[in-house]
Amino acid sequence: MSAFDLAAARQSIGWVTGAGGLIGHHLVQTAPRFAPAWNVCGLTRVQLDLLDFARVRQEFQEQRPQLIIHCAAMSRSPECQAKPELARQINVDVTALLAELAADIPLVFFSTDLVFDGKSGGYHEPSPVNPLSVYAETKVAAEKIVLANPRHLVIRTSLNAGTSPTGDRAFNEQMRLAWQRGERLRLFTDEFRSPIPAAVTARATWELINEKETGLFHVAGRERSSRYEIGKRIAVRRPELLPQIEPASCKDFQNPPRPPDTTLNCMKAQSVLSFQLPAFSEWLRDHPNELI
Numbered sequence: 001m002s003a004f005d006l007a008a009a010r011q012s013i014g015w016v017t018g019a020g021g022l023i024g025h026h027l028v029q030t031a032p033r034f035a036p037a038w039n040v041c042g043l044t045r046v047q048l049d050l051l052d053f054a055r056v057r058q059e060f061q062e063q064r065p066q067l068i069i070h071c072a073a074m075s076r077s078p079e080c081q082a083k084p085e086l087a088r089q090i091n092v093d094v095t096a097l098l099a100e101l102a103a104d105i106p107l108v109f110f111s112t113d114l115v116f117d118g119k120s121g122g123y124h125e126p127s128p129v130n131p132l133s134v135y136a137e138t139k140v141a142a143e144k145i146v147l148a149n150p151r152h153l154v155i156r157t158s159l160n161a162g163t164s165p166t167g168d169r170a171f172n173e174q175m176r177l178a179w180q181r182g183e184r185l186r187l188f189t190d191e192f193r194s195p196i197p198a199a200v201t202a203r204a205t206w207e208l209i210n211e212k213e214t215g216l217f218h219v220a221g222r223e224r225s226s227r228y229e230i231g232k233r234i235a236v237r238r239p240e241l242l243p244q245i246e247p248a249s250c251k252d253f254q255n256p257p258r259p260p261d262t263t264l265n266c267m268k269a270q271s272v273l274s275f276q277l278p279a280f281s282e283w284l285r286d287h288p289n290e291l292i
């Protein structure tokens with residue numbers, strides 16, 4: 001980048017939607033370190049309801065962002081299952097609007113490992129998708145819209161851990177809240193994911209943007225862990241809550257059916273990134289004062 005480009009980029013506004021949520025919050029927090037050239041504008045629902053299409057168009061015309069990182073979503077599968085129309089509006093229609101507005105600039109969209117049916121695990125980017133839930137269906141539909149533009153980027157990630165502004169978005173926060181209420185958690189021993197700290201997802205996202213990557217990338221942790229193993233790892237950090245965990249099977253959960261192994265192969269992203277995507281257990285060991 002020339003000095004002139006750098007100066008111009010410094011003034012460029014980058015939108016992060018869903019800044020009140022887990023990953024959006026971590027993207028805004030890490031921007032000064034990993035994306036100092038961008039003037040990052042984190043948008044919460046209070047600042048801009050993305051379902052108000054007329055206002056979104058107006059804000060876009062006025063602010064003229066040069067980058068959109070789209071994190072806002074109905075991200076909880078049970079809520080999508082209960083409200084499929086609203087899930088489609090938020091996850092698909094809003095994404096389509098942003099993709100249209102961002103036709104000439106980079107757009108980053110977050111998708112999920114749950115686009116796969118989980119029969120094999122270790123999924124690569126070209127592996128065939130087979131969504132089993134409304135949430136996953138909306139993500140597959142939105143991915144297609146975003147990937148139609150060769151300037152745009154889709155990042156599929158797995159379970160993200162971290163600290164959200166509302167304190168209840170990350171899975172580790174939900175576990176802690178349940179233990180604080182004295183609940184006993186039933187966690188699947190036969191459902192496998194690739195957990196990753198949201199701070200790492202954010203860093204990887206900024207690096208992919210800085211490298212001007214487009215297309216589809218998997219960004220997740222290096223370790224395959226069951227929900228039960230993940231819960232155990234979080235529990236040992238909060239002994240004062242007397243955390244209770246009980247093993248369960250995802251086969252007993254049928255509505256919607258749960259994909260048993262949606263672990264992601266992230267070699268494509270890894271070949272671009274300046275750091276190694278961590279195994280979740282190693283990351284926890286190296287960051288004893290985080291996620292507590």
Ligand SMILES: NC(=O)c1ccc[n+]([C@@H]2O[C@H](COP(=O)([O-])OP(=O)(O)OC[C@H]3O[C@@H](n4cnc5c(N)ncnc54)[C@H](OP(=O)(O)O)[C@@H]3O)[C@@H](O)[C@H]2O)c1
Nearest residue numbers: 018020021022023045049050072073075110158159160169
């Ligand atoms: N976290 C994970 O483990 C994970 C895993 C795979 C993929 N993803 C994907 O990554 C993206 C970010 O996930 P996340 O965990 O950060 O989600 P999140 O914590 O649930 O945050 C989503 C944010 O979107 C906002 N939002 C929803 N509808 C909106 C609207 N109409 N207008 C404006 N804002 C709206 C929510 O606001 P309210 O709080 O007001 O509802 C919330 O702050 C999502 O696309 C998600 O599907 C996440």
